[in-house]
Amino acid sequence: MMPLIYGEPGKQYEIVSIFGGRGLAKKLLEMGIRPGEIIKIVSNSFGGPILLAINNSRIGIGRGMAGKIIIKPLERRD
Amino acid sequence: MKLKEKTEIKKVALAGNPNSGKSTIFNALTGGHAHVGNWPGVTVERKDGEFEYKGKTFIVTDLPGTYSLTSYSIDERIARDFIVKERPDVVVSIIDSTNIKRNLYHTISLIELGANVIIDLNMADILEQKKIKIDTKKMEELLGVPVVLTSGTKGFGLDELKNKIADYEDYKRMPFKVEYGDDIEKSIKNIEMMINGIKTKYSKRFLSIKLLEGDTEIIEELKDAGYEEAVDFALRETAKLEKKFSIDVETEIVEKRYGIIESIVHQCVSKKKTIEEKLSKSDRIDRVITNKWLGIPIFAFMMWLTFQLTFKAGGFIADYIDLFFGWVSSLSSDWLSMLGAPQWVSSLVSDGIIGGIGSVIVFLPNIMILFLILSFLEDVGYMARAAFIMDRIMHAIGLPGKAFIPMLLGFGCNVPAIMSARTISSERDRLLTILINPFMSCSARLPVYLLFTGIFFKRNQGLVIFSLYVFGILVAVLSARLFKSIIPKLKGPVSPLVMELPPYRLPSIKGVLIHMWERSSQFLKKAGTIIFAGVIIVWLLASFPLGVEYASSKSFIGQLGLFLAPLFKPAGFPFWQASVALLFGIIAKEIVVGTFGTLFGGSEKLSIALPKYFTQLSALSFMVMSLLYIPCIASIGVIYRETNSLKWTIFSVVYSILVGWVSAVIIYQIAIIIV
Numbered sequence: 001m002m003p004l005i006y007g008e009p010g011k012q013y014e015i016v017s018i019f020g021g022r023g024l025a026k027k028l029l030e031m032g033i034r035p036g037e038i039i040k041i042v043s044n045s046f047g048g049p050i051l052l053a054i055n056n057s058r059i060g061i062g063r064g065m066a067g068k069i070i071i072k073p074l075e076r077r078d
Numbered sequence: 079m080k081l082k083e084k085t086e087i088k089k090v091a092l093a094g095n096p097n098s099g100k101s102t103i104f105n106a107l108t109g110g111h112a113h114v115g116n117w118p119g120v121t122v123e124r125k126d127g128e129f130e131y132k133g134k135t136f137i138v139t140d141l142p143g144t145y146s147l148t149s150y151s152i153d154e155r156i157a158r159d160f161i162v163k164e165r166p167d168v169v170v171s172i173i174d175s176t177n178i179k180r181n182l183y184h185t186i187s188l189i190e191l192g193a194n195v196i197i198d199l200n201m202a203d204i205l206e207q208k209k210i211k212i213d214t215k216k217m218e219e220l221l222g223v224p225v226v227l228t229s230g231t232k233g234f235g236l237d238e239l240k241n242k243i244a245d246y247e248d249y250k251r252m253p254f255k256v257e258y259g260d261d262i263e264k265s266i267k268n269i270e271m272m273i274n275g276i277k278t279k280y281s282k283r284f285l286s287i288k289l290l291e292g293d294t295e296i297i298e299e300l301k302d303a304g305y306e307e308a309v310d311f312a313l314r315e316t317a318k319l320e321k322k323f324s325i326d327v328e329t330e331i332v333e334k335r336y337g338i339i340e341s342i343v344h345q346c347v348s349k350k351k352t353i354e355e356k357l358s359k360s361d362r363i364d365r366v367i368t369n370k371w372l373g374i375p376i377f378a379f380m381m382w383l384t385f386q387l388t389f390k391a392g393g394f395i396a397d398y399i400d401l402f403f404g405w406v407s408s409l410s411s412d413w414l415s416m417l418g419a420p421q422w423v424s425s426l427v428s429d430g431i432i433g434g435i436g437s438v439i440v441f442l443p444n445i446m447i448l449f450l451i452l453s454f455l456e457d458v459g460y461m462a463r464a465a466f467i468m469d470r471i472m473h474a475i476g477l478p479g480k481a482f483i484p485m486l487l488g489f490g491c492n493v494p495a496i497m498s499a500r501t502i503s504s505e506r507d508r509l510l511t512i513l514i515n516p517f518m519s520c521s522a523r524l525p526v527y528l529l530f531t532g533i534f535f536k537r538n539q540g541l542v543i544f545s546l547y548v549f550g551i552l553v554a555v556l557s558a559r560l561f562k563s564i565i566p567k568l569k570g571p572v573s574p575l576v577m578e579l580p581p582y583r584l585p586s587i588k589g590v591l592i593h594m595w596e597r598s599s600q601f602l603k604k605a606g607t608i609i610f611a612g613v614i615i616v617w618l619l620a621s622f623p624l625g626v627e628y629a630s631s632k633s634f635i636g637q638l639g640l641f642l643a644p645l646f647k648p649a650g651f652p653f654w655q656a657s658v659a660l661l662f663g664i665i666a667k668e669i670v671v672g673t674f675g676t677l678f679g680g681s682e683k684l685s686i687a688l689p690k691y692f693t694q695l696s697a698l699s700f701m702v703m704s705l706l707y708i709p710c711i712a713s714i715g716v717i718y719r720e721t722n723s724l725k726w727t728i729f730s731v732v733y734s735i736l737v738g739w740v741s742a743v744i745i746y747q748i749a750i751i752i753v
Contacts, residue, residue, distance in 0.1 A: 009365070024574065024576075025326075025329060026148070026328055026329060026332060027145075027576060028576065029329065029332045029333070029336070030145045030146040030148070030180075030183060030332065031145050031180065031576065031578065032177070032179060032180030032183070033576075034333075034336065042361050042364050042365065042368075043364060043365055043368045043369065043370075045368070045369065045370025045371075045373070047370075047470050048368075048370060048373075048467070048469060048470040049466055049469045049470065049479065049575050051364060051368055051466065051579065053361060055176075055177045055179060055180060056174070056176040056177045057097070057174075057177050057180070057578055058360070058361070058364070058578065058579040058580075058581070059576065059577065059578050059579070060462075060465075060466040060469070060479075060575055060576070060577050060578075060579055061574075061575060061576055062469055062473070062478070062479070062574040062575030062576070063470075064574045065574040065575070065576060
């Protein structure tokens with residue numbers, strides 16, 4: 001498990017939990033970013049915001065906030 | 079009157095997430111004929127249209143795209159108020175079928191609000207591609223509302239949608255309720271009892287849930303209506319729940335809704351397991367465009383290209399317009415003197431009106447091309463990326479990435495740009511965004527640059543103009559840093575970025591052209607009204623008192639200019655015409671050019687007249703001054719309306735004049751030393 005900021009571009013992860021102030025956590029939830037969802041990192045450049053793909057939408061998340069989203073790598077089933 | 083009574087009029091609202099294809103459905107239903115206005119009291123765009131079906135008339139209102147009906151932003155409040163206050167007969171909940179969970183969250187909020195919902199599973203054409211099947215019958219059963227599959231872009235399912243809208247009264251809706259679990263339900267019951275006597279337009283249950291969620295808008299509304307007791311009771315109820323069960327009630331409520339949604343999706347949607355999805359085309363583009371090394375250079379290149387196109391292509395057409403007005407001006411003066419009109423009439427018409435307006439209209443091609451490119455970038459989906467790419471840099475300035483969109487729009491016109499700051503939810507970030515916006519060089523300032531660079535910087539016109547834009551950005555950035563560090567109200571952390579980026583799509587030529595025309599026509603309207611009035615005032619002041627030579631230093635305007643001129647001595651343009659032009663530029667920046675046009679007798683004569691007064695250096699400092707001081711009356715008005723504060727409005731005006739003057743002086747003085 002790790003914060004979203006360490007996610008590698010092109011890889012898939014599962015959201016484990018979200019820490020955040022009240023308003024923020026709720027806003028993320030309402031935008032569909034919530035524990036249990038599978039995400040894919042589209043781009044993650046150091047210092048900048050992170051672009052992730054989730055359920056067919058693309059959402060940009062600032063670094064500060066990305067630090068509060070905990071993810072775990074998705075195990076590949078071949 | 080009689081005719082109207084014959085057909086029934088029904089109100090239909092379209093609601094849904096951003097990017098759910100709402101506007102394509104709106105266009106498909108109404109044939110694209112929209113009445114565009116503003117929501118009462120606010121400046122968010124409102125679109126209404128209508129269609130007829132089965133002998134009834136339906137008025138369709140496109141609600142702002144939102145993720146929920148919590149009152150975070152003005153958009154969400156508008157959507158909620160419309161449904162509660164105007165009570166549309168039908169609310170079509172438009173869902174992106176490929177992103178069903180999040181979209182259903184919005185639908186459920188609508189049903190909870192008590193709207194007559196029809197679910198429109200839009201973008202259904204992509205379902206097959208993605209090997210997804212949706213059981214609409216099952217969904218109808220579970221949610222108790224009609225469900226239709228459509229594709230706004232491919233045009234299928236629309237007749238069925240119209241049918242369901244027309245027959246909404248015959249549909250037997252089943253009551254649908256989200257169960258929030260014993261603990262929360264108990265609190266809901268308690269609050270419902272407490273607010274039993276309250277008069278409200280919301281349902282008791284909805285109100286109770288919102289109170290538990292701590293919805294600030296609802297709390298304020300109730301407090302204002304004198305129900306503070308009920309609010310306190312609800313807050314205690316929330317605190318009790320959180321203490322007893324150590325849960326965050328707000329999050330718990332959201333999760334419960336998602337719980338229901340997951341069960342609905344589980345029962346209605348079957349998705350063939352596909353192997354790890356490949357990156358879509360859009361993602362592959364994003365990997366390049368939002369790349370850490372390439373993102374900003376690409377963005378800078380795009381901007382550079384935009385300006386090059388604007389000036390090269392626009393300038394070509396502008397030359398012909400210039401010739402045309404010169405011809406009309408001399409023709410009209412010949413014609414009027416032939417008719418025996420007095421000298422002053424001929425002067426008013428050819429020098430004043432045609433000369434003044436002509437010198438502004440000349441720039442219409444440039445402005446149209448600039449708007450065309452900005453509209454294209456917006457419709458293609460690049461604008462949102464620009465905000466994303468700039469987030470890091472914007473943070474360094476003390477602003478969120480989202481604040482970059484108002485800055486970009488400022489290149490078109492500061493008025494809508496300042497309004498667009500409304501999407502920023504943090505009050506502090508919004509105020510700062512508004513205060514620095516006037517330094518973004520709007521298209522009205524472009525004529526000034528074009529005029530001066532066309533005469534004084536023929537060789538590197540594009541480069542000089544580009545530098546002016548960059549300089550404007552620089553001043554905006556430095557001002558933001560300054561304000562952030564010395565004004566207590568603006569200190570504090572920047573609100574974090576969370577924004578959806580729309581998929582890239584090739585916009586229709588028609589769409590972009592309409593978008594461009596909506597904006598350019600405002601410029602034309604301004605040329606016909608404010609600028610027209612402005613140049614007539616300039617002409618009047620230049621012609622009186624009676625007997626003075628037109629536009630001489632003895633005229634009223636000359637006196638006024640002579641009074642102000644010494645102020646600009648250190649900036650290198652201490653002659654009265656320049657002061658007058660700047661003064662009238664406050665009405666609208668284009669008038670700076672119009673004034674020179676009027677004072678020197680027409681736009682075609684400017685290239686001879688101006689070099690007599692300006693040098694290359696003072697032309698530069700004059701352009702810097704024009705760039706930075708107050709954009710125009712309209713922008714002052716919108717700053718006042720948006721900040722709702724006279725103090726900040728005056729601050730903005732005074733600050734911009736000071737910064738403009740100081741910069742012009744410094745640049746001129748330094749340039750003199752260097753050259």
